Amino acid sequence: MKKALLSAGALALLLTGCSSSSDASSNSNDQFKVGMECGYAPFNWQTSSETETSVDLGSGMGYCDGYDVMMAKDIADNMGKELVVKKIAWDGLQPALESGEIDAIIAGMTANEEREEGIDFTTPYYESDGMVMIVKKGSEEEKATSIQDFAGKKVIGQKNTNYDDVIDQIENVDHVTPKATYPELVVALQNGDAVGITAEMPVAEGVVASNPDLTIVKFEDGKGFDVDTTVSIGLKNNTKGTESFDSVQDALDKISKDTRNDYMKKAVETAPAGE
Numbered sequence: 001m002k003k004a005l006l007s008a009g010a011l012a013l014l015l016t017g018c019s020s021s022s023d024a025s026s027n028s029n030d031q032f033k034v035g036m037e038c039g040y041a042p043f044n045w046q047t048s049s050e051t052e053t054s055v056d057l058g059s060g061m062g063y064c065d066g067y068d069v070m071m072a073k074d075i076a077d078n079m080g081k082e083l084v085v086k087k088i089a090w091d092g093l094q095p096a097l098e099s100g101e102i103d104a105i106i107a108g109m110t111a112n113e114e115r116e117e118g119i120d121f122t123t124p125y126y127e128s129d130g131m132v133m134i135v136k137k138g139s140e141e142e143k144a145t146s147i148q149d150f151a152g153k154k155v156i157g158q159k160n161t162n163y164d165d166v167i168d169q170i171e172n173v174d175h176v177t178p179k180a181t182y183p184e185l186v187v188a189l190q191n192g193d194a195v196g197i198t199a200e201m202p203v204a205e206g207v208v209a210s211n212p213d214l215t216i217v218k219f220e221d222g223k224g225f226d227v228d229t230t231v232s233i234g235l236k237n238n239t240k241g242t243e244s245f246d247s248v249q250d251a252l253d254k255i256s257k258d259t260r261n262d263y264m265k266k267a268v269e270t271a272p273a274g275e
Contacts, residue, residue: 031084032076035102038064038087042206042267043108055085067267068106071125078251097236105234120240122249124230131225132204133217134197141195142215146223156194163198166225200229202264206271
């Protein structure tokens with residue numbers, strides 16, 4: 001996801017993190033502290049139900065679950081460390097990394113030139129099948145084969161993400177003011193405030209599974225969005241090549257492509273309705 005990040009000065013207002021152990025030390029070398037929103041299914045979501053893949057957020061906040069949690073667990077295990085997940089608002093993730101509140105961002109983040117000025121990234125840990133559009137089932141838009149079929153129409157995306165940025169690739173599009181979360185986007189679509197929602201395939205599959213009145217539009221080759229759909233782990237700036245960076249990269253490299261794909265399939269199937 002190509003999301004804009006705020007400066008470190010916003011840290012105090014944006015961090016909402018709670019570790020998986022209420023008395024966990026933030027300086028423990030035995031822990032791998034990971035930040036994510038816990039609100040971006042199927043990559044990550046918050047739930048009151050404990051599962052074999054979830055991590056306790058502590059302080060009565062329930063659990064965080066999803067693809068990013070599964071990947072973070074394996075990475076922590078491969079490093080011989082205890083996983084601690086901190087729920088942090090998206091715009092607070094980079095400040096949290098800079099301050100040492102977390103060791104890594106594993107939150108469906110796409111590396112780009114702007115982010116790489118303040119974050120060092122591993123190789124991608126997942127790549128989706130591309131950017132699609134969510135529309136109402138039975139609508140005229142369901143027949144679309146090109147993003148340009150949405151020219152002049154109302155399209156909406158998630159605030160501060162590449163879901164919103166790519167909308168302007170549609171000629172003369174009516175770019176609706178973005179929403180902060182996918183549940184809000186779904187409501188906007190269902191209420192007729194927009195005719196399409198931009199999304200990566202795994203996210204779209206989760207939304208449609210929870211909303212049978214909606215469907216996914218895939219575009220023909222060469223007629224879709226031009227966008228990077230890889231996601232990578234964000235680590236502290238200027239650490240590439242150090243032992244701390246290499247330990248995370250090496251742990252990631254031990255997770256096979258088949259395992260990564262199996263985790264995403266499971267995450268899509270288990271994401272709760274409305275996430």
